[in-house]
Amino acid sequence: MTDATPPQTAPHPLLDPGACASPNPAGVRRIAVLTSGGDAPGMNAAIRAVVRTASHQGIEVVGVRRGFAGLHRGELGLLGPRDVANIIQRGGTTLLTARSRTWRTPEGRALGAKYLREWDVDGLVVIGGDGSFHGAHFLQEEHGIPVIGIPGTIDNDLYGTDYTIGYFTAVETALDAVDKLRDTGASHERIFVIEVMGRHAGHIAVDVAVAGGAEEVFIPEDGKPVSDVVQTVQESVAKGKRGSIIIVAEGYAGGAQAVGDAITAGTGLETRVTILGHIQRGGTPVASDRILASRLGEAAVFALMEGRRGEMVGTTCGQITHTPLHVTWERSKDVNRDLYRCAKTLSV
Template identity: 55%
Template sequence: MKKIGVYTSGGDAPGMNAAIRAVVRMGVSKKIEVYGIYQGYSGMIEGKISLLQPRDVANIIQRGGTVLKTGRSAEFMKAEFRKKAADNLKALGIEGLVCIGGDGSFKGAHALWEEHKIPVVGIPGTIDNDIYGSDNTIGFDTAVNTALDAIDKIRDTAASHDRLFIVEVMGRNSGHIASYVGLAGGAEEIFTPDANTTVEKAVDRIKDSMQRGKTSSIIIAAEGQKPGRAYDLAEAIRKKSGLDAKVCILGHLQRGGSPTAIDRVLASRMGAAAVEALVKGQSDIMIGTEGPQLVTMSLEQVVKTEKKTSMDLINLATALSI
């Protein structure tokens, strides 16, 4: 293998740059030319591809976002545009790809392999940590710590004013961020898309805690299908209990910022492992983690299987909120 491509796709995540850096430098160390594909699948279709040298990825390991840019491509969902992308890659002699992204990105990568036999290895890069086959995804640790820092500050003002706050974190179909920051931030309740917490249960627990002398509370809510869910939740709580809940939506703040050491190390390990896998002739797989170890899983299995939120964390957070 003499030439490979690397691209980021879907939502950006802190640590993507560290992964790009690792792919480029590991590739160069193995006498492989590494091409950067800009703006994900859109750039692949439009031919926005250029050779990357080690100096091109200098001083990016600490930067959030992605120097290759990213996005979502509706065109790539159509077979004729996937063929155009594959033709662009083959014209440059690119023999393999490293895809850094989430579930949607991996579906596209799997289609490239199935339809055009372009070898591809996936690296899970998403703050949601919702990729099956990997305990951790690049960006998750940073997003959790960013949200936790905000929640700690909100708790200060909640305690000062004896108030109930609802903090909305990201997670359209995933409650991983909510469950982690809820436990780590000492939240009284956690609402996620797949948990069975109800407004009635939340109100009962908050009232019980008030009777025990608690003067302020924090509720963590994953955004669900649309940002702003926390306002609906606040109104429902007001109608059920008369309690006035203040709302704070963290939004895209959680996507940015310098990646934590954990995310930089994880991204570097995964990036290097992806290149090693291509060199060994592996394809249509994802590099994931199982405990401290790197593991591989077929992309077909990854995209067909849902990773559930851990109810153990939510139950523990509830038990410790007394």
């Protein structure tokens, strides 16, 4: 992608508006795409899907660098199919991402809208989480630019989709670390308290707890007292377990350190606290994230062509769904309670 003076709307030399074009009742000729907020493995696959789907439909794509921060600074340039070659396997986002205080102001959004109009953009695809969707929602409300959101966040906390892009990879990354720490814990007869990401949601924690065979899991959605872990550890020791794994979502009150301190104070046993942190955001996206991102990128382009606006494309029971952007953050998405129960049942 290269930054340039906004060109006049005309067929891109790499576009092929020929066979298999879908109906385009909205008359979309050029769209923009950006990634915003925290990066998530699979964002590049979504960018690729947006660009190549649009190309297949004879629609030009403008890439916005550095999210909304770049939009209000005019960091835009045309993207063609070859510009997104060999990025499907890469973590992070080739368009870069940033958080912008300026975008939170009406003046900042007005600047972004001005640049989109100068580039003759008919619609914007925003790949990100709830904060990004807030920014997209206000852009559309204030300036009438159609916006479609693609859920890109490892937390899996957006209502309206079973899974978000990056979630599967984050779980696999965390689970790999848990497996390694379990080996050390068993060898030294130690207790490991491992904090995974999830500031407001325990989806990663629950999945990792079940797949990693944890003795206990603490999530923001459940207010059980940290003292519960003391009894759990004591029972594990009584059963002859040489080491224990405790999973804590970062959003749980006090985090992993509070849980580790409670165990040490209540049992006197040697405890190690490990915070995995941002390592869960990086790395090569697993197949499930690449497939999900590809489907949602295609669906976002089709949504704009159909005249949809102010919606997030997602999947529910394997089917593409459309949810108003404001609903994605106004309604909460609970963890899988059956899986949460299962984690405790299997810890005996």
